[in-house]
Amino acid sequence: MAFSYSRGTAITFLVLIFTSISCIINIPTAEARIRRYKWEAKYEYKSPDCYKKLVITINGRTPGPTILAQQNDTVIVEVKNSLMTENLAIHWHGIRQIGSPWFDGTEGVTQCPIVPGDTFIYQFVVDRPGTYLYHAHYGMQREAGLYGSIRVSLPDGQSEPFAYDYDRSIILNDWYHKSVYEQATGLASVPFSWVNEPQSLLIQGKGLFNCSTPGIQAGLCNSTTPECFPYVMTVVPAKTYRLRISSLTALSALSFQIQGHNMTVVEADGHYVKPFVVKNLFIYSGETYSVLIKTDQNPSTNYWMTTDVVSRKPGTSQGLAILNYYPNHPRRPPPTPPPSGPLWNLTEPRLAQSLAIKAHPDHIHPPPLTAHRTIIMLNTQNRVNDHVRWSINNVSFNLPHTPYLISLKHNLSGVHTRIPPPTGYNLKNYDIYSVQDNKNATISDHSVYKLEFNTTVDVILQNANSMSNNTSETHPWHLHGHDFWVLGYGKGKFEMENDTRTYNLVDPIMKNTVPVHPYGWTALRFKSDNPGVWLFHCHIESHFFMGMGVVFEEGIDRIGKLPSSIMGCGETKDIIHKP
């Protein structure tokens, strides 16, 4: 539940905020409000795809409640951990946390985990309109169902560069029947045990597992439980709908489509897009889009909304939901079968969509024309100490037990190495098209990329062959604390001289999550202007768990006193912190 306060109350609150938070950069205007949420995270039995299993709910729901706010509002979420013996941490995906780097919700990077029984208060300003997400950022906990939407609208009186009648949010997901513990234990084991393809695809938390699947435990799957009836989005004919579509899949890249309806892409990760029309939208874990659809089809029937796995050979049935034209019965199945998805292994159309996304002409944030430094990040799958891991420049990430933000700010010794991680790779001699040995691969000793404050940084994400022949996966990389300009995508090995010339420096879109296509590269640019310690990682839950990430540090000396609420683990127990 959100409580909106009157202006007078809001001002009182703002005074309190200024007293307790030292360096808010975006000052909320007088109209800004406090949006206060009280959440309880709990394990409960649910059957989102007809198969009963334990999930993590917020206030009894998964996906959790949608956070609704206006630009410059302050969102306060009190999270009570009622998970019994398991900790949690919640990340506010796409919110840059300007002035509140300690509330990014990234366990091991910005905070200690929230222990059971404790109530943690997240407080941050949503400084830009757009479509954002929240989800667990601790181990592989996101997959247990702890996630939801954040929708930030423009202040009253301001308008978007496109028109619509109604606004709706849909989160796409994939779903496993094994617990997060079972999956993670397999991934961390020698011999390695892969999580395999998900059991179903969810649309707004609902999927449809085939209960006749042989070998499943008796009594757990019930195809008639109302819980797993497909998600129904009811629309009235002859209107324009803004559909906010986001993906929080554990593994799958998806293609989303609505039978008989084109979609006009207008927003990506909180930035306005130069509109373009698609029949199906490719979407990767961690991305958000707004599309406009017109309910201009035959209003006497319903229509399928579908998701299909792409980029990996699908082992999961199509995800289904119903676009219900009012006043048809919401549960009436559409008269024709759902459309089949695109060919899973065709990279071209996906690359084409990536290239089509440009900033809206009236909302271009011009990028700096040059960068102060360039970091090339070669993405490889390796064997490190007999474990199967993902690595960046041959270093496989693992989280320290004392969060980076605290140990760096407090100069705790013995937690991190001061030797920087490798900033590039000898690409000339690296064959990205075949399985490589990567013999010198190591597990990170918690080194960080220290970025000089307020400089421009280029990152080239270079894809390669994995440990399987003729396989290169799609990795959606997500950057915390920033948006970046997407300067370009390319096939094959990145060539500094030639490829930098192809960069779009005119109207690049800004995003926080971007795919690296198979055997390809993606170039992005950002400014190190947000004091904090920020994770940059593949948003595929198992890939990050297996080491696919890095950490950036910037302007740590500009950060105020860290709140004691983020302490409690590792070396932070001995930090003196008065209330």
Add this chain to the structure above:
Amino acid sequence: MAFSYSRGTAITFLVLIFTSISCIINIPTAEARIRRYKWEAKYEYKSPDCYKKLVITINGRTPGPTILAQQNDTVIVEVKNSLMTENLAIHWHGIRQIGSPWFDGTEGVTQCPIVPGDTFIYQFVVDRPGTYLYHAHYGMQREAGLYGSIRVSLPDGQSEPFAYDYDRSIILNDWYHKSVYEQATGLASVPFSWVNEPQSLLIQGKGLFNCSTPGIQAGLCNSTTPECFPYVMTVVPAKTYRLRISSLTALSALSFQIQGHNMTVVEADGHYVKPFVVKNLFIYSGETYSVLIKTDQNPSTNYWMTTDVVSRKPGTSQGLAILNYYPNHPRRPPPTPPPSGPLWNLTEPRLAQSLAIKAHPDHIHPPPLTAHRTIIMLNTQNRVNDHVRWSINNVSFNLPHTPYLISLKHNLSGVHTRIPPPTGYNLKNYDIYSVQDNKNATISDHSVYKLEFNTTVDVILQNANSMSNNTSETHPWHLHGHDFWVLGYGKGKFEMENDTRTYNLVDPIMKNTVPVHPYGWTALRFKSDNPGVWLFHCHIESHFFMGMGVVFEEGIDRIGKLPSSIMGCGETKDIIHKP
């Protein structure tokens, strides 16, 4: 692995210990050693009863490594939590923690839980010889497999009041296939979902689930996996064995027997028993016994060792292990079927065994003849706020998120009420033989029984009918930080005037865990001479989870500075604690 140090090294260590721990009461003698263990707790797939599931291992094993020490040794256990997102705490069951109340390992009472990635160092003196246990003491985590034996022998040159050739330890357990999370979620739900009877009984970590059970998930049960071949104890003929038998069942009261062999009970919970002979040993969760057996039977065959559920209607197959007479093949099944257990619902023989346990004539600790106060604790099953709970005097226990020891020592406000819990119940008007309403039942607001230091306290545990007709269960109550004298057991309602006269004040056994029999009472006495905060609770994992426990506080002003390692949760984050 245990490392034993030479005397010189030991002295150096002792100096270090005295520097860092302020108030050790039992000063280790010059002969005392440091026993140092390095443990890593992890989730792993195991098939202890042929059914594959995630368990918590210590250094890859469940049961974990046995701690071997001599009286007055200092045991140091470094526990690394590698459970990914789950905390842990380990209790040293039967060790009184004199001078180290902060290392009792009871989450919510003596410490914050150990978060993943952290290494916690437990350090305590084992001041008495005997048979003890360790196990998780956090949520229902013990059931996940985190448990093991502690065996404390006499110093060199001293001898027990009985003779034997060999010394062996066996832990008895029951085993569930559902995860601890699934079980706990059911117990905490409205409507209530009971854990039901366990899937199998384990002897020293091995059981035998019937893989042909209909409805189980395919691919998880494999009756030919060597992991679940019954535990084999190899013996040589014509010798006397000391068998240390302990129970850590989640739910079940057990009867243990060895085909064709009598057992002479000689030790209980670390105290020497006036020897008596049994054909089968009744044992309750949290109890330890030493029995002597003579390998005087026909040496050409093997013999069954069995466990059977008693006190609840069994829904679980008999537990089986093999007593292997050397040089028979250890895997050769005994020629005759295993003996069947006693009638499950016959209380008389179990009460008779309880009454038979008295202190060894040469090792009597005379009890104080009177008590300073008496607390009557009526055990009931109730409905509280729509939940099914267990209560003591109508108050159902729940753990605070700031551990008692820390909040009481530091006088943290707002954590506990200062109103004491009820010290008795109007037994006169209470019908213990039928289902009662107990309308005023409440959840504990974290009140504690404050005991005046160094006084004598009597506790009368009074059993009653549960919420099911004609049902009264057996509850094994375990006291932390103390041994108590077992003054008596009785049937029906405790009558102060008459029943106190029947107390055994001559040679009562001292124990730390004692059963309360169906519709009966148990009287015990202890001295409040160990500064600390101590849990007293039913050792049935689900019963304690459902509220069956209380907390005693004594001599808190005599406790030295609490180590910062136990902090980190709840209100303890704001305590100033320099390294």
